[in-house]
Amino acid sequence: MAEVLDLVLRLVLILAVFLVLPLIVGQTEHKVMAHMQSRLGPMYAGGFHGWAQLIADGVKFMQKEDVVPAAADRRIFSIAPAVALVPYLVVLAVIPIGPGLVGTDLNVGLFFVLAVMGVGVLGSIMAGWSSGNKFSVLGGMRSAAQLVSYELPLVLAASSVAMAAGTLSLPGIVEAWEWWWLPWQAIGLAVFFIAGLAELRRPPFDMPIAESEIIMGPMTEYTGIRFALFLLAEYAGIVVLSALTTVLFLGGWQGPLLPGPVWTLIKVFALAFVVIWVRVSYPRLREDQLQKLAWLGLVPLALLQLAITGVVKVALA
Amino acid sequence: MCDMMRNVARIPGEGLAKGLAVTLRHMVNKSVTQQYPEVQPELPPRSRGVIALVEENCTVCMLCARECPDWCIYIDSHKETLPAPEGGRPRARNVLDRFAIDFSLCMYCGICIEVCPFDALFWSPEFEYAEHDILDLLHEKERLGSWVETVPPPPAHEVGAEPPKEIAAAERPARPSTGKTAEARPRRTEPADRTPGPAAESAPPREAGAAGEERPRRMAARDVRAIRPPGALPKKPEPEGAPPEEAEPRKPEAPESGTGGEEPPKSAARPERPGPEERPRRMTSANIRAIRPPGALPKKPEPKEPEPEEPESAEPESRRPEAQRPENGRGDEPPERPGSPDSGDSTS
Numbered sequence: 001m002a003e004v005l006d007l008v009l010r011l012v013l014i015l016a017v018f019l020v021l022p023l024i025v026g027q028t029e030h031k032v033m034a035h036m037q038s039r040l041g042p043m044y045a046g047g048f049h050g051w052a053q054l055i056a057d058g059v060k061f062m063q064k065e066d067v068v069p070a071a072a073d074r075r076i077f078s079i080a081p082a083v084a085l086v087p088y089l090v091v092l093a094v095i096p097i098g099p100g101l102v103g104t105d106l107n108v109g110l111f112f113v114l115a116v117m118g119v120g121v122l123g124s125i126m127a128g129w130s131s132g133n134k135f136s137v138l139g140g141m142r143s144a145a146q147l148v149s150y151e152l153p154l155v156l157a158a159s160s161v162a163m164a165a166g167t168l169s170l171p172g173i174v175e176a177w178e179w180w181w182l183p184w185q186a187i188g189l190a191v192f193f194i195a196g197l198a199e200l201r202r203p204p205f206d207m208p209i210a211e212s213e214i215i216m217g218p219m220t221e222y223t224g225i226r227f228a229l230f231l232l233a234e235y236a237g238i239v240v241l242s243a244l245t246t247v248l249f250l251g252g253w254q255g256p257l258l259p260g261p262v263w264t265l266i267k268v269f270a271l272a273f274v275v276i277w278v279r280v281s282y283p284r285l286r287e288d289q290l291q292k293l294a295w296l297g298l299v300p301l302a303l304l305q306l307a308i309t310g311v312v313k314v315a316l317a
Numbered sequence: 318m319c320d321m322m323r324n325v326a327r328i329p330g331e332g333l334a335k336g337l338a339v340t341l342r343h344m345v346n347k348s349v350t351q352q353y354p355e356v357q358p359e360l361p362p363r364s365r366g367v368i369a370l371v372e373e374n375c376t377v378c379m380l381c382a383r384e385c386p387d388w389c390i391y392i393d394s395h396k397e398t399l400p401a402p403e404g405g406r407p408r409a410r411n412v413l414d415r416f417a418i419d420f421s422l423c424m425y426c427g428i429c430i431e432v433c434p435f436d437a438l439f440w441s442p443e444f445e446y447a448e449h450d451i452l453d454l455l456h457e458k459e460r461l462g463s464w465v466e467t468v469p470p471p472p473a474h475e476v477g478a479e480p481p482k483e484i485a486a487a488e489r490p491a492r493p494s495t496g497k498t499a500e501a502r503p504r505r506t507e508p509a510d511r512t513p514g515p516a517a518e519s520a521p522p523r524e525a526g527a528a529g530e531e532r533p534r535r536m537a538a539r540d541v542r543a544i545r546p547p548g549a550l551p552k553k554p555e556p557e558g559a560p561p562e563e564a565e566p567r568k569p570e571a572p573e574s575g576t577g578g579e580e581p582p583k584s585a586a587r588p589e590r591p592g593p594e595e596r597p598r599r600m601t602s603a604n605i606r607a608i609r610p611p612g613a614l615p616k617k618p619e620p621k622e623p624e625p626e627e628p629e630s631a632e633p634e635s636r637r638p639e640a641q642r643p644e645n646g647r648g649d650e651p652p653e654r655p656g657s658p659d660s661g662d663s664t665s
Contacts (some may be wrong), residue, residue: 032344034348035343035344035348036340036341036343036344037343038343038346038348038349038350039348039349039350040348040350040352043352277337277340277341278337280340281333281336281337281339281340282333282336
């Protein structure tokens with residue numbers, strides 16, 4: 001009974017985190033992006049500096065008509081947002097927030113996380129294909145191409161950390177982490193973060209969405225709550241990517257003075273800020289630049305990181 | 318490997334870092350957004366928000382209505398005959414019945430304000446008069462009058478700039494030709510007082526005070542300069558040479574063209590009547606000097622004519638005919654407008 005209660009409690013907590021953190025990140029994005037552009041951003045909803053803007057947005061989205069195009073593949077079209085969103089929820093279940101504070105400690109956690117995150121991209125491919133819209137198909141194809149290109153450096157960079165820690169368990173990696181891993185895994189950190197951004201299709205890697213050329217890519221035909229789910233998936237993706245980077249490369253809950261979970265949250269939000277910052281600062285990459293960056297930049301770098309990790313590991317052993 | 322390194326070195330390049338620095342700097346700095354409905358914008362004093370009407374100054378000369386490119390000014394008036402003053406004859410003057418500006422037509426060119434010879438129209442920076450019904454954008458004279466209190470003071474003259482003509486004229490009292498200056502003063506000062514808003518009033522007095530200290534010096538050297546401003550110069554020759562000729566022919570014309578021509582000047586001229594006795598003196602004094610002060614200029618024609626009243630009226634007109642006559646072709650039209658009732662009245 002106690003085990004069941006414990007499990008339920010953990011799941012509820014994870015669900016709460018899953019629902020709250022993306023909203024906070026979304027609100028932060030609104031305000032940070034606005035101030036970086038010398039604007040104020042939302043100022044009215046909720047009274048104090050528009051803190052309730054995303055809630056108001058959610059209410060608005062729910063009231064909107066849910067349109068399914070006649071040419072669409074109805075069933076695929078309907079479940080695509082869920083396919084995009086749920087994997088991030090699942091990933092959160094294995095990410096440790098503090099010592100012992102983890103949904104479940106899988107001993108193949110890293111493998112599990114990378115596999116499930118790849119599924120998230122499937123959502124946008126499904127959405128693109130099922131919409132019966134040429135822009136959506138284009139966007140879906142770009143998503144697929146991006147997934148294929150960037151999954152490789154992502155996995156390579158993550159495996160470098162697994163090599164260094166000698167375990168695939170996420171809490172195990174955090175426990176094995178030492179401060180000097182920062183310079184040691186610096187290249188891996190950069191590769192992992194950039195590749196993760198591309199997986200999320202965040203600017204400057206938002207070629208699949210590219211509203212200036214293919215409207216909204218896979219989301220073109222979506223309205224109302226389904227569209228909101230895609231947006232939520234994007235913010236949840238930011239949270240998951242930041243948390244994963246924190247756990248793998250920044251030592252998770254490790255840090256002086258403050259308790260572990262606080263450190264985790266600080267690092268996660270700092271990384272989320274960087275995600276937003278990069279979005280505001282850089283223009284979108286062209287499709288060929290995108291592929292070039294992955295295959296000529298990130299993959300060799302990730303291999304280099306693997307080599308460095310292996311050499312240092314052997315030298316230390 | 319080396320190639321890769323180079324590639325890599327290009328990726329986190331200087332440009333990327335600069336981009337991040339720019340956005341970060343903007344985030345830290347204060348944003349430029351003005352929260353308008355909560356915080357009123359600070360508008361420069363010459364902002365063109367709405368047009369204010371000082372009803373007392375309006376003489377129904379119709380200049381504004383004629384010049385308006387959009388024809389969005391509507392003026393109605395009727396004539397009233399004032400009982401004859403002692404030794405005079407009864408005078409007719411125009412009384413403003415309606416003055417309306419249709420801000421749904423107005424293009425805010427400001428020509429009406431530029432052209433108004435009697436300081437009856439002013440810009441106000443007030444701009445919040447949007448309406449749900451376009452018909453409500455037609456502001457009648459009460460509404461136009463209510464904008465007057467929002468008219469800001471005119472910006473101060475630059476340091477060392479010449480004083481305004483009115484003040485220069487008002488400061489001339491010490492001159493030999495006392496008759497003229499005496500007349501000139503009351504005139505110029507009055508319009509200044511009339512100008513709307515506390516601001517307008519406050520500004521000229523300051524300048525006058527400042528100018529007053531300098532008076533002695535100016536008398537000698539600056540008189541000439543004071544006269545020169547382009548507005549004042551061209552008018553002198555006409556009043557001197559032409560006054561009798563022009564003034565008489567106009568009378569017949571005026572009734573035809575309607576109220577626009579004659580009547581306003583009369584109303585403006587009335588306060589000055591007491592002066593007729595002094596005019597002959599001017600004539601005797603050196604003509605040139607007597608003419609020069611901008612305030613005194615228009616009055617010269619008066620002394621020459623036996624009839625004091627009409628020449629006075631001619632002063633303002635003497636300016637107009639130059640500007641108006643070419644337009645008289647147009648001038649015939651205004652009577653047909655909504656404002657036309659005047660013309661009917663005036664002719665009758």
